[in-house]
Amino acid sequence: MLETIERETGPSPRYSVIWLHGLGADGGDFVPILPELVRPAWPAVRFVFPHAPVRPVTINNSVPMRAWYDIREADLANRADEAGVAASVERVEALVAREAQRGVPASRVFLAGFSQGGAVTLAAGLRRSEALAGLVALSTYVPAAQTAAAALAVGANAQPVFMAHGTQDPVVPLRAGEQSAALLRDLGFAVDWHAYPMPHSVCLEEIRDLGDWLSPRLADA
Numbered sequence: 001m002l003e004t005i006e007r008e009t010g011p012s013p014r015y016s017v018i019w020l021h022g023l024g025a026d027g028g029d030f031v032p033i034l035p036e037l038v039r040p041a042w043p044a045v046r047f048v049f050p051h052a053p054v055r056p057v058t059i060n061n062s063v064p065m066r067a068w069y070d071i072r073e074a075d076l077a078n079r080a081d082e083a084g085v086a087a088s089v090e091r092v093e094a095l096v097a098r099e100a101q102r103g104v105p106a107s108r109v110f111l112a113g114f115s116q117g118g119a120v121t122l123a124a125g126l127r128r129s130e131a132l133a134g135l136v137a138l139s140t141y142v143p144a145a146q147t148a149a150a151a152l153a154v155g156a157n158a159q160p161v162f163m164a165h166g167t168q169d170p171v172v173p174l175r176a177g178e179q180s181a182a183l184l185r186d187l188g189f190a191v192d193w194h195a196y197p198m199p200h201s202v203c204l205e206e207i208r209d210l211g212d213w214l215s216p217r218l219a220d221a
Contacts, residue, residue: 002050010044016099017110018048020117024065027051080143089124112136119143129153142180157188166198
């Protein structure tokens with residue numbers, strides 16, 4: 001089981017958000033956004049921020065760092081180490097299963113990620129036959145897009161998707177995000193797409209838009 005940082009907005013959380021960080025960061029990277037994201041009207045939510053394993057990253061001179069998978073080259077078509085992506089998907093599934101054991105079923109779990117973490121989020125979402133509450137993919141793309149359709153599980157496209165990207169992103173170009181959103185729509189996903197004038201990062205408007213997207217999906221039943 002991955003080590004995690006956790007924050008709960010109230011007792012006995014009814015929903016969970018598992019949030020995957022980007023390359024070289026750690027689980028603490030997105031904890032500071034919570035005051036801007038969380039709305040007073042929401043039911044209690046558990047935020048789970050896992051730490052990716054430390055591994056050598058080829059494109060960074062094989063320097064060990066936290067990474068969800070190896071990056072072999074800059075070209076997006078061959079960037080992601082597919083075996084590494086699959087291994088990270090398994091680790092994420094273990095976190096989803098743990099939430100079920102703690103009383104939050106998959107239907108109340110959101111999976112979110114930035115950059116590498118977003119790629120794993122989308123890869124995991126494509127493979128899920130039991131739908132999560134939603135997928136949040138920030139500044140990212142669908143890894144191994146050419147085989148994405150083959151990975152699509154029956155019922156996976158019932159999961160709503162929030163995607164956001166910077167128009168000035170030099171790491172994952174805007175076009176890659178747009179193409180991934182189009183691919184997901186072709187596969188039957190409902191994708192809420194947003195673009196912002198920013199580089200490979202997040203911005204306040206984006207976090208507020210994400211809060212707006214989450215609010216109706218966090219209706220306390």
